[in-house]
Amino acid sequence: MKAVHFGAGNIGRGFIGYLLSKSEYNLTFVDISDFLVDSINKYKEYTVITLSTSENKEQVKGVDAINIKDVAALEKAVIEADLITMSIGAPNLKSTGSLLKAMLEKRMKVSQKKVDIIACENAIMATDILKTAIVEDMDKAFIEYLDNYVGFPNSAVDRIVPNVNIEKELPIDVAVEDFYEWDIEKNKVKVNTEIFGAEYVEMLDPYLERKLFLLNGAHATTAYLGYIKGYNYIHEAIKDEYIRNVVINFHKEAVEALSKKHGIDIELLTAYSEKLIRRFENQYLQDEVFRVGRDPIRKLASNDRLITPLVLCKELGISSTNIVTGIAAGLLFDYKDDPKAQEVQEIIKNKSIQDAITEVCGLAKDNVLVEEIVSKYNELKAMR
Structure with a gap:
């Protein structure tokens, strides 16, 4: 073959x-x-x-x-x-x-x-x-x-x-x-x-969304928050109490949404979530936050790892505070050697954070989620 x-x-x-x-x-x-x-x-x-x-x-x-x-x-x-x-x-x-x-x-x-x-x-x-x-x-x-x-x-x-x-x-x-x-x-x-x-x-849909939300979305959130707090590696960032709590609660929000949408047992999803946290802790990988966070234009897109679970939670009436935190952190990712990150920063600088959310994330300006992201963006910006 x-x-x-x-x-x-x-x-x-x-x-x-x-x-x-x-x-x-x-x-x-x-x-x-x-x-x-x-x-x-x-x-x-x-x-x-x-x-x-x-x-x-x-x-x-x-x-x-x-x-x-x-x-x-x-x-x-x-x-x-x-x-x-x-x-x-x-x-x-x-x-x-x-x-x-x-x-x-x-x-x-x-x-x-x-x-x-x-x-x-x-x-x-x-x-x-x-x-x-x-x-x-x-x-x-x-x-x-x-x-x-x-x-x-x-x-x-x-x-x-x-x-x-x-x-x-x-x-x-x-x-x-x-x-x-x-x-x-x-x-x-x-x-x-x-x-x-x-x-x-x-049926592949549940596997695709489970992976996209719980691995890719939470991984990106770990990287973006790790970048804000000055960590170089994922295994360092996930040990930070604030970041760890956000990621664990990101998982809880996404797990509830996945369970409601696909009928997957919450215990199975939670076990998968816990396994992912242990993977993030693997210090032998020496996985850089810059690698995981690079190209925020793609990772913050409307069909990708952060906006998709956000919109699903909204549709199902599930809290999405921690997913919003990951998105806001991604909008603050201004790594100088990442051209895509710099494109996002240029939109924010020359227009506004609301324009960046609309253009990059595909959310209409009158969407209530935009206001939530802006509020969290300003909160995280003050942490730097």
Whole structure:
């Protein structure tokens, strides 16, 4: 079985590529970085270092890579693949879908072999976004081909892969936490039903939102509050009494909302929440608040990890004080080396905090939540 994975970064190598290798796929990475592509082709292997109370090392062997600019080689790989996955960042899904469209057209003409395409991103229903870009403006014959031969399962992915400074034998070795979860929509899979470490589920929505709210949302909140209080690492920030209380209560708000929406047992969600707090405490990850908080424009967007649970709580009549705190803290994230953070600060400086909430978070100015965020923003600003 042949797998092609777009994105040879830390997540690609340390999570998806790692599991595909353990599933005994012949694995080819695709990336725009000459360094990563050349290094993978030079060494043909790398080590995944699991960081916990003790280090565990596993080798991923027999891999190769293609530069995304090498259209001929990429087209051949796509035509021959049994599985295509990607961890490229949600904003790149549409452009990658447009790229895949032409290659799948050629595949349709020369192969009747089935393939699954899975986007592994921190976004709700990311594969659907990719598929929409692929089918846009295409004819009936192509869409029928996709329906019959190409699976587009959505997935929820969860593994922290920090830029930790540890000794590596090869430049492409990667460090990861000891926890991972990959949930895949079972009913949309055409071929790849036995990926090692993946769980195939009937209903993905609860898993996606559980992860987005309780991991991504609370993680970002920890980072933004940690930044305000001058911490460098997540494990330091989560030990701060104020930050810890906000994050725990963020979880309580989100847990109640998830339980009401999806009918999930609160005890199960609470157990997951407690496990996440322990993951945030993992000092061996040396996970920087700047890494977790970067790109607040994406993380504060209307369909992402902070605004989505806020709006759900509002709809269900659930208190969202601590989620509001995370959003307000994100609006104060002014890290100078993050261009997206600086864009937010320019809106606040040249217009107003209300304008920033409207433009970045997608909340109308007359929304009562805006007033709550502004109030908390001013409160946190005074703490600096």
